[in-house]
Amino acid sequence: MGQSHPPFDRTKGRRTTGSRVQGRHLVRGIRRWVTAAAGALALTGGLIAVGPQASAAGLTQVTGFGSNPGNLSMYTYAPDVLPPGAPLVVALHGCTQSASDYYAHSGWPKFADRYGFALVLPQTSSANNANSCFNWFEPTDSSRGQGEALSIRQMVDNAVARYGSDTRRIYVTGLSAGGGMTANLLAAYPDVFAGGAVDSGLPASCATTVSAAYTCMYGPPDRTPDQWGDLVRAAAPAGTTSWPRVAIWQGSADTTVRPANATELRDQWTDVWGIGQTPSHTENLSGGTTLAVYDDASGRAAVEVYSVSGMAHGLAVDPGSGAEQCGTTGTYYLDTICSTYHTARFWGLDGGGPDTGALPAPTGLTVTGTTDTTVALRWDAVPGAASYTVRRGGTKVGTTTSTAYTDTGLATGTAYRYTVTAADPAGTEGTVSAAVTATTTGFTPTCHTASNYDHTAAGRAHQSGGRTYANGSDEPMGLWNTFTVHTLEQTAPGYYVVADSGCPA
Incomplete structure (x- = not known):
């Protein structure tokens, strides 16, 4: 399994050795983390918590995949028949979870079989983090060439050699802490990953300490899109001009990772792409899900934001045998919509797998x-x-x-x-x-100038953590009070954008 590291002592900020010291600091670390999150579960409930593991049937553990500086375990899955040059998907579990748990619940094996691609499921443990979370908030674990991030990079190299994967079609997805790590991997390795999906996660480089992690979860910094984008550009290799396509999934009732994080993620990755924060179009999907699509200059979706109405903290699944259904319910696996199906299609993984049918696609639509x-x-x-x-x-x-x-x-x-x-x-x-x-025709845009409080009372905006966001677009509007005034333009039913510089209507 590669090089092993002793547990990380969160109270001292260094690694410790020896069974006596190791046990004392591990207990102290668990107590500190659980106490800090009491009542809301906080990081122990979703981002920084070890629960029962599902059966690993179907998974293969791979050892000796590299120097493994992050002390992770590597598991893989591939269909019985996998053509050369198939895509590769890396899927990161959340806290209180494991590789086998994510394999059993997320629905990714179903689409690996249907569309024909291989899976890599990294796994962390309590030796790395008291609650078996990926250390998305630790720069020494989430930066290019370091710690857990480098271990995952080494897993990718191993899987590419093992399965003959197409290096142009490598993708990464993750839930919660795995989502935070996914955002950091996309920033650190844009030359490796063609796309990503951040499920109930956080912006890249949002936090670099445990205390900052809590701030990001409950009320991420209200940075400008350019400031968020700069964090990605600083993490990427110098001169990077090609960026991954990013899907963002967020429940509107998530109290562990507040929905504002999805807004900041959107701002971050649309800025990196240079495409602005007004969606090219929006759609209503099943499970109370609203999709906002942000196209690149060629008209192809570069960023997609999926907001699931009423969903708490977790991964959206939709148990069943239907073509668009997937997964099983469980802790942090919530019955709403099959996020894995939509993510796979966003990445283009459905373009020719073995079970996509014998008939070609209709043309001329x-x-x-x-x-x-x-x-x-x-x-x-x-x-x-x-x-x-x-x-x-x-x-x-x-x-x-x-x-x-x-x-x-x-x-x-x-x-x-x-x-x-x-x-x-x-x-x-x-x-x-x-x-x-x-x-469709018939809608006339309207403009409304009022305080943030009045916009919220009128149903044009909503507030979270004392800050205000425009309904539909989730554009940040500042503090929720009667003194901050903005002009909102309703561009579609229930969809508002900030139009302080001038409203066409």
Whole structure:
């Protein structure tokens, strides 16, 4: 398993040796962390806590994968038939979890089998952290070439050699503390990871100490997008110009990692991409989920923010055998929507796996008309197709035997993204088409100037931790009081952006 380190003494700030000293400091460390988090679970509940482990059936432990300066364990999973040049996904568990627990609950094995890619599941332990969390708040563990971050980098190298993975299609995802580490890995290794997904996590370099970690969790610093972006640019190799595509998942009722973290993550990665903080379009998905998409200059999604209404701290799963379902419920695995399915599609992992169907993707998908409540679509016929399935934002909305479909009952002035698949006579769906976006008509933007308190009372904004955020866009507006005044423009139903410099409406 590589080089081993003694436990880290949080009270002294150094590593200790010897069984007597080791035991004393480990007990002291656990007591300190649990006491600090009492009542809210804080880091022990999600970011900085060791629980029962699920069966590791299907996982393979790999030892000797490198010098392993971070003292981590490496586990892998791959389908029985894996073509050369397949993608690779690294999945980081949260606190109170393990590699086998994440494997059993997250849904990633299902899509590894369906789309054809390998998984690496790193695992930390109480020897590294009193609560078996990845040390996302420790620069010596989360910076390029150091500690746990370097151990994970070595796992990637080992897996690429083991499975013949495509080095252009390596991705990393993580929950909670694993999400915080994911953000840091994306910043430190943009030359390694083509994309990432931060689930209930925090911005890169948000904290460099334990006390700062609590601040980030409950009320992250209200930095400008440029300041957040500078932290990524400082962590990356000098001269980096190509950045990973980032998905951000956050529950609106998360009291362990406040939703403001998703806003700061969005600001950080949109700034790195240079694309601004106004979404290119928004969509309503299943499970009470709102998706905001931020396209790059070529029109391809660079950052996606998924806000799950009413979800507490955890990973969004949707148990079931459906094509868009995944995972099993458990502690910090919450029944809402299959985040793994949407993340895999965002990364493009669904573009040709063994179970995507024999029929090719329909081509020529076009929006032929819109009204205030409808969108009309058409596409080219696929030879051998018995029917076609239309999806709006990943959710099935209709099946037709023709090459045209009209979606009805939509909200006015709202953008929707559509895809189509062809199915053979047995009902097996083929590859998903390229997406198109349509915006319904009939919505007239409006502007409102008021105090942050009045915006909140009127339903145009919300407050969290004493700070105010615009509804829909989650743009920060400063302190929640009657003295701070902003102008908000409603650009779509329930969607507001800060327009202090001038409101077109």
